[in-house]
Amino acid sequence: MPRPRRASPDRILAAAATEFAARGYAGARVDRIARRARVNKAMLYYHFRSKEELYRTLLRQTFERAGERLRAIAASRAAPAEKLDRAIEGIAAFVAEYAFFPSIMLREVAEGGAHLDRRTLAALATVPAAVGAIVAQGTAARAFREVHPLAAYFSIFVPVVVYLAGAPIRQELAARHLVNGAALSANAFVGHMQDAARRALAPDPATLQGPPHR
Amino acid sequence: MPRPRRASPDRILAAAATEFAARGYAGARVDRIARRARVNKAMLYYHFRSKEELYRTLLRQTFERAGERLRAIAASRAAPAEKLDRAIEGIAAFVAEYAFFPSIMLREVAEGGAHLDRRTLAALATVPAAVGAIVAQGTAARAFREVHPLAAYFSIFVPVVVYLAGAPIRQELAARHLVNGAALSANAFVGHMQDAARRALAPDPATLQGPPHR
């Protein structure tokens, strides 16, 4: 028998996502989360032991889903360059679905994972691991030049996340006439990053002897 | 007559930098800032009207210094590709000097500039503007292919900032044995980004027509 609407725990998690993304762990208010989820505070504490447990549950769930999606791309049969394109589009699609993801990821990086337990940190680590796997596959297949997987993660994947996270502040800057120049749509930026990634990873034609890495 | 040590306002700003970087605006505690600066809370409020004013002062000062440094590189006589290398090294050097910069920048992006007034937002905007200027110069001189300056900022500059901001969480992940693979030093990553930037901006051979400047 289908429920007419989401149960309390799910509504609480959804409300928590909005609140934590906008204000961070310390800035988030349990009262606001409860109100937005249309439950009272006691109900929230009935389902989640504490603010911290709610936070960890949200992050673990989100990181696991992002990691799963990227691992599925890594495990597909496509060519390395194709996987890379799909991974970059994939993260943009993931953010379209989970709009709070970039803010929360950025905040946790800035904070050094201070509020996270081992399980949640492990879930977070699946994201760079999946991107690194795609790059390593490409390198092994000689479709990509030799690049440190973590370097690839930061130069290919991180810009997309930060670009999407930065939408509010760009809007704020535009509204106050503090920037000039043409706008840059999310789609255009995704295309730019796919292009940049291909160029960054393209094997050197004359590289079959050794890379003169500066 | 030289002071034996920094005056109170400077010590407060230095202490605030550490605290705000580690815990964010909401998580920062005025008591901790005062204690670290070796002043009492009343002294802090004597020099700064409020927690918010202290925060804005710190950020404005920091963004202005970062922007100045990048504008100096943009205004130098070097070739575009050389300027790009210097800008990437420059931001790494800036972070070595102002270690709190990446965390604070990331947090403000995540927060959409919520705590910032117009002046401080304007100071923040000088950073992408300076990077965009270097890219635009290169494009005009036909040393770079046509790339949206903001796209270049996010694909070249942001990764360095996030990589450096991510040092604590990488250390945490390593300590808990949640990552595998060789380490990647900050210097190696800077080199990687210089390389990636050159490749991303290299003009298409078919487009090379006019004589490159300088």
Place this chain on the structure above:
DNA sequence: GTCTATACTTCGATAGAC
């Protein structure tokens, strides 16, 4: 400029009825 002591507020969490 510097201090101690404290007023005022907000927030996370719980008690206890239904």
Place this chain on the structure above:
DNA sequence: GTCTATCGAAGTATAGAC
């Protein structure tokens, strides 16, 4: 599972002496 009411801790900011 759900609610109202409230406690106790912690935090920002200020008063007022020196």
